[in-house]
Structure formats: C-alpha cells, structure tokens
Amino acid sequence: MATTTKDAYYIPHKAQWPIFGSIGLSTLLAGFANFLNGASYGSTMMIVGAGVLITMLFGWFGTVIAESESGIFNDQVDRSFRMGMAWFIFSEVMFFAAFFGSLYYTRVLSESWLAGNESFSLGATRQLWDGFTAAWPNNGPAHIGGLEEGKFEPMGAWGLPALNTLILLSSGATVTWAHWGLLAQNRAQLIKGLIATVVLGFSFVIFQAIEYHEAYTEMGLTLGTGIYGSTFFMLTGFHGLHVTIGAIFLTVILFRCVRGHFSAKHHFAFEAAAWYWHFVDVVWLGLFIFVYWL
Amino acid sequence: MSATTHDETHAHGDAHEHHDHGPAKGFMRWVTTTNHKDIGTLYLITGLIMFFVGGAMALVIRAELFEPGLQYVDPHFFNQMTTLHALIMVFGAVMPAFAGLANWMIPMMIGAPDMALPRMNNWSFWLLPFSFVMLASTLFMDGGAAAAGWTLYPPLVLQTGNALPFTVFTVHMLGMSSIMAAINIIVTVFNMRAPGMTMMKLPLFVWTWVITAFLLIAVMPVFAGAVTMLLTDKFFGTSFFNAAGGGDPVLYQHLFWFFGHPEVYILILPSFGIISSIIPTFSRKPLFGYSSMVYATAAIGFLSFIVWAHHQYTVGMPIAGELYFTYATMLIAVPTGVKVFNWLATMWRGAMTFETPMLFAIAFVVLFTMGGFTGVMMSISPADLQYHDTYFIVAHFHYVLVPGAVFALFAATYYWLPKWTGHMYDERLGQLHFWLTTISVNICFFPQHFVGLAGMPRRIPDYAVQFAEFNALSSVGAFVFGFSQLIFAYVIYKAIKGGVKASSEVWEGAEAHGLEWHLPSPPPYHTWTEAPAQEIISDLH
Numbered sequence: 001m002a003t004t005t006k007d008a009y010y011i012p013h014k015a016q017w018p019i020f021g022s023i024g025l026s027t028l029l030a031g032f033a034n035f036l037n038g039a040s041y042g043s044t045m046m047i048v049g050a051g052v053l054i055t056m057l058f059g060w061f062g063t064v065i066a067e068s069e070s071g072i073f074n075d076q077v078d079r080s081f082r083m084g085m086a087w088f089i090f091s092e093v094m095f096f097a098a099f100f101g102s103l104y105y106t107r108v109l110s111e112s113w114l115a116g117n118e119s120f121s122l123g124a125t126r127q128l129w130d131g132f133t134a135a136w137p138n139n140g141p142a143h144i145g146g147l148e149e150g151k152f153e154p155m156g157a158w159g160l161p162a163l164n165t166l167i168l169l170s171s172g173a174t175v176t177w178a179h180w181g182l183l184a185q186n187r188a189q190l191i192k193g194l195i196a197t198v199v200l201g202f203s204f205v206i207f208q209a210i211e212y213h214e215a216y217t218e219m220g221l222t223l224g225t226g227i228y229g230s231t232f233f234m235l236t237g238f239h240g241l242h243v244t245i246g247a248i249f250l251t252v253i254l255f256r257c258v259r260g261h262f263s264a265k266h267h268f269a270f271e272a273a274a275w276y277w278h279f280v281d282v283v284w285l286g287l288f289i290f291v292y293w294l
Numbered sequence: 295m296s297a298t299t300h301d302e303t304h305a306h307g308d309a310h311e312h313h314d315h316g317p318a319k320g321f322m323r324w325v326t327t328t329n330h331k332d333i334g335t336l337y338l339i340t341g342l343i344m345f346f347v348g349g350a351m352a353l354v355i356r357a358e359l360f361e362p363g364l365q366y367v368d369p370h371f372f373n374q375m376t377t378l379h380a381l382i383m384v385f386g387a388v389m390p391a392f393a394g395l396a397n398w399m400i401p402m403m404i405g406a407p408d409m410a411l412p413r414m415n416n417w418s419f420w421l422l423p424f425s426f427v428m429l430a431s432t433l434f435m436d437g438g439a440a441a442a443g444w445t446l447y448p449p450l451v452l453q454t455g456n457a458l459p460f461t462v463f464t465v466h467m468l469g470m471s472s473i474m475a476a477i478n479i480i481v482t483v484f485n486m487r488a489p490g491m492t493m494m495k496l497p498l499f500v501w502t503w504v505i506t507a508f509l510l511i512a513v514m515p516v517f518a519g520a521v522t523m524l525l526t527d528k529f530f531g532t533s534f535f536n537a538a539g540g541g542d543p544v545l546y547q548h549l550f551w552f553f554g555h556p557e558v559y560i561l562i563l564p565s566f567g568i569i570s571s572i573i574p575t576f577s578r579k580p581l582f583g584y585s586s587m588v589y590a591t592a593a594i595g596f597l598s599f600i601v602w603a604h605h606q607y608t609v610g611m612p613i614a615g616e617l618y619f620t621y622a623t624m625l626i627a628v629p630t631g632v633k634v635f636n637w638l639a640t641m642w643r644g645a646m647t648f649e650t651p652m653l654f655a656i657a658f659v660v661l662f663t664m665g666g667f668t669g670v671m672m673s674i675s676p677a678d679l680q681y682h683d684t685y686f687i688v689a690h691f692h693y694v695l696v697p698g699a700v701f702a703l704f705a706a707t708y709y710w711l712p713k714w715t716g717h718m719y720d721e722r723l724g725q726l727h728f729w730l731t732t733i734s735v736n737i738c739f740f741p742q743h744f745v746g747l748a749g750m751p752r753r754i755p756d757y758a759v760q761f762a763e764f765n766a767l768s769s770v771g772a773f774v775f776g777f778s779q780l781i782f783a784y785v786i787y788k789a790i791k792g793g794v795k796a797s798s799e800v801w802e803g804a805e806a807h808g809l810e811w812h813l814p815s816p817p818p819y820h821t822w823t824e825a826p827a828q829e830i831i832s833d834l835h
Contacts, residue, residue: 013328120610234522
C-alpha cells in the first residue's frame, strides 16, 4: 500500500553524524579524564571534543529539522519521536532518582547508623566517631569543608529558592499558554509565550548562580562541605544543567517558530521541549521540598 | 493489505525507491549504515570479538589459579584481569550480542521495515568501539586498570590510578549506548508492528527484549549516577561514600546493585526469549503456556527492582532488611519455575530432533536451572553469610551466565545463522562445538561449588593447597572451553563463505513460529517494506 513517499515510514540512509558524535564525545571525555589526572593537554582535548560534539548536534538536528519541514515524516514517524522522547525523559528521571535516593538514604538511614543509634552499627561507630550525633544538615563527624571548625550555613528555602520556584512554575504556565497559541494558530501568542518561558528559564539559571556564589563566598557551603554540600550541589547542579539545556532547547524552538516552522498538527519538537521543561519543573519541586525546605 | 509475497515486495520496493536500495560500498557502509541488519551484524561481530578478549583474560586468571602460589602474574594485575574480564563479558560480549540479535530479528519478527529510529541505532552501536578502546587503554596507564572488581566498590576503587576517570567515562558511554538501543527497541515494538501483530502475538524473544529494554532504561542511569559520585568523591571533594563527611560507602553498594540486579536479568531475559523460540521449533509444537511466559517475564522484571540488597547481606544491614530481601528474592523462583516448566511441557511428547541449536537450548534449561537453584540457596541471608565472596558465588553466576546467557547466544547463532547468511552451518562441527563446550563448561565451573563451600575466597590469585586438585581441574576445563570457541568462530566464518543453500523456512515447520521464516535466506537488504499479509500473521502460533 505504501506507494507515496508520505505513506511510507521514512528510513534515513547514510547517517554521517553519529560517528562524529562518538569521536567528539570520546575526545571530550578522554580529555576530561586526562585533565583530572593532571595532564597538560587535557583541556585542549576537551575543547576539541566539545567542538566536534557541538558541530554534530547542529548537523544532526539541522538534518532532521530540514527533513521535518520537507514533510516526509508521517504520523507513525511522529509517534516514534514522541515515544522516544518520553522514554528518554524516563531515563532522566531515573538519573535524578539515583541522587534523590542517595539523599534519602543518608538523611533517613545512614546518618543514624553513623551516630551509632542502631545495634548493628554501634560498635564501629563508638570506635571511630564517638560523639557524633545524627542531625541534618551535617558535614560528617570529621566536619569536612565549611568555614573555621567546619561550620557552614545550610541553604534556606524562603529566599531565592522560593522565588525560583515561582519562576519555574510560571514558566510551565507560559509554555502551556504558548502551546495553546500554536494549537489555535495564534502566532503572536505562541511567540510571546515562548519568549516569556525562555526569559524565565534563563532568569532561573542566573538566580541559581547568585545563590551558588553566596553559598561559596559567605556560607561556607561548597561541593566539599560533607554530605550536605555533596547532595545539595550535585542535585541542584544537575538540575541547573538540565534547566540550561531545556532553556537552550526552548530558544531553538523559539527561533523555529519565528521562522514559521510548526503547524497546529505537526509540532513534535515543540512538544518535546515542553515535556522536557515540565520534567525539570517537577524535579525542581522535589528539590525545593526535600533539599531546601524539609 | 495486499497479499504480496516477499519476493514481489522486494521488486515492488525497487520500482519505487531507486536511491539507496542496497548497501553502500566499502568500509563507509558500516560506519554510516542505518540498516537494522547491518547494525545487527556489527553488534554481533563486536560481541564475538569481545568474547574472545574477555575469554583471554579469563584464561590468564585460570592459568594463575592452575596451582597454588604465584606463577605468572602479580596480584594487582590479577585483580585487573578479574575486573576487566567481567566488565568486558557483560558490556562487551553478552549485551552487544543480544542487541545484535534484537536488531537483526525484531523488525523481521514483527513485520517492520526497520528499527523505529535508524540514525540513533547507528550511534548506539558506534559508541561501543570507542568505549572499549577507552576501557582497554586503561590497562596501560599509571597504576593499571581498575582492579576493584566489576562492581567498582569504594573505597577500594578510589585507589585506582589514572584509570579511574576513564573507567567512569567508559561506563557513561556504554550507558548512553544501552539506553539509546533500549529506547529504539521499545519504540520499534510499540510503534512498528505490522497490522494484526498484536502484543500477545509477539514472539517471546520480542517480549523478553521489550522488558529487558525497560530494565535498561530504568537502571543504566542509576549506574551512571553512582559512578559519577565516585568521580566527584575522588576529584571534587564530595563525601557520598566517605563516612568522615557524613556519607556511607554502603550507599554505593545500594546504588550499584539497584542497577546490578536488574542488569543480571538484562543478561538473561533475552536468553529466555531465544530458548522459547528454539524449543517449540525442534519439538514441532507450539510453545506451551505462551501468556504465562509473558507474565512470568514481566514478573521477573518487576521483582528484579526490589531484591538488590541480597548482594550485600554481609555488609551490615538492619535485620528487617535482611529478612525482606531474603523473602523477596525467593519469590523470583516462582516465575522462573513457570518458565522452566513451560519449556519442559513444550518438549513433552514433541517430535523432537536434536540439531545444534536444540542441543544448546536443552543444555541451557538443565544448566541454567542448576545456576538458579544455587541462587535460591544464596537468597537465604544466614546461609549466604557462608557463601559470600567465595567461589560458590563464582560458580553460581557463571552457571547462569555461561551455560545460561552464552549458551542462549550460541543457540541463537546456530538457529538464525542460515537465515542471516543463506547457508546452513556445518552440523558436524556444530555438534562437536556443543559437546566440547558443554563438557568443558562443567569441568570448569562445577568444582568451583566445592572449593567455594570449603571456603576458597574469590578474587585472590593464591589459595590454600587443599583446593589444588579442584582448581587444576577447573583450569583444564576453562582452557578446553576457551579453545573450543575457535570452532564456533570457524563455523560462523564457514557459513558466511558458503555451504548448503538454506531455504526460507530453514527448519522444518518453522514458518508457523515466526515471520522471519517467511523471508528468503538471506533476506534482502530491506524487508517488510510492505507489511506481511494478514493470513501469515494469523497462522502463527
């Protein structure tokens, strides 16, 4: 039955970008490893690798965007993209789950074991860390990191973090408003909504940077401030990275909208960006509650 | 749907797509290919090469253990060998080989023209050679390769030299590769099935791979997160696994095994699918209990997420944890028992013949079940305190992985090789390979149960003289096993080069068991560019 191009499932041929991706990524990572090992050429390798990787991303996405605009993707291809994106987001959820799980494990379980509150850990604790009492936040019995005598100030919830919560939640609303605009073929609403979302997204990143600066310079709170600093910065840091990626993603979508891409029926990339954005939103709510607030 | 046969489909496709119909020429064909069969071939060949690389490392280990005392390698290198042997066999041999089978077979089995996301499919594969070069290069670095075992436990693994960040990044790249492959498989099965190919008509191999892919997407990111914490603990001053800073080294073990336990099912579930395809063909009966097989697979997949700490009974857990993980682990024996029962019931009163794939499948059922039984022994927390870190564990997981996963891969290769190459393999050599392999694998691993129960620890290059005889025997078995695999490589080579022409059905009555047997052998470069006819699908059982 597949007689016209549009009816057939589009199968690309001769993919040249993946190999660039492998070369770029492995050069970047090998460069980073060499850098960590103190080799002088590590950072050069990283720059070269990142350059190749970014070229690959432009080339690969550019190719797919051109194909999409030429109209060769049928509904079934569209469905493959949607499912692919959904499962990718699921893998990201599991990545964050590893860090949330670590936070739960240390806060709820192992702090108390370290303090010797459980019979099976009593002996070792008394030998090694006598006098340590379990209280969150802490930087361990050896008070690693922090200011003098290992003191540090935990990050409160109701300053910048609360503002950032408001910002991200609003941006979730504006991206949905933009989507309504797209569905109603109201270009002005679509573009305004996206601009608002991108601005809010990057504002979040800027406020996060201000918060980090304060933590490092005034509060004695760094990545090296024991388990509190580790969980705080790794969780919020990976989230901030994802917000940045999501905001870049939305910026690309904004440019594409300005160029007149997407129709009310055919706009997978827009929805993928929106899903991704809602995902970073939900992760943030988890962070706000379990890292900042409780 | 038109009722065209495959040959007409092929001609039909020709008329409409002049561009890119056949494979490109030369080496770049393999670098830029988006064809599921090409990518499947690349995965399978990579798996075979890495099987020999990992196998060579195993023989270094067994040579050293042939007699007590230190003979050939220093203990640190011995530990690098145990670590890399495991990482390479798991991530380099078995997983790529299964991914290769998935690529080759799933589109042909479900009547799809290709994988759903063909470019990403290319990248899934092409991350692997780069990852393995990176991993292999760690052997030559200051301080040698990682030597803390494939589990990479801190604090020991943090003593690794320059290799540590490379090992971590290798895991990241392998994880990306696996996640992309898994997403592709799930999307292909959910979105690319031919009309009439309902979920409960899927061949078991497809079903088991769908569940495997779900496990991969769920747990590879957790492993990536865990090794990222190793990296930051070593280089960026975090305290995740450092009790002085309020962390806990046992946290790594929980993260690792939350990945690691589903991972061992990732290595075995596709094997179940393969065995469930082969036994019905050579018993000339439909698979017994198809739907119970599907549900059992799903149940095993679910249970794999909630039993991880049975790898950590000796580490110091609350008693409630020990009890919970004991009982939860025992539950796995139930759906696994359903599977073994169904395989036996499929063979019951079948008109059986014993070609090489069937021989490997039967050996799988017997020997995997033995590995399963020792698993039930170890699920019992108080008993495991005795078994932990002994050769009993080594015997257990090699029984499920070698005569388990690897035998399933051998069976699958013999079963589908005529389909892939268009030539029958050499049955005489296949049977020789089977008997040598099956006898030697037992000589190698069976004695390890005894030395393990008697207290011989694993991952130590020397041992007490009381273990000498069994270790010598084990080493002899290992070397016979290793060199027997050259026959396997030769059989594959020979079938690619030529041989008796295979029919499209290949095995008597196979057409009833799957769509792949309705395609010519070898199948054309693009298959099912038009969906298979409804009658073909409705006649499958």
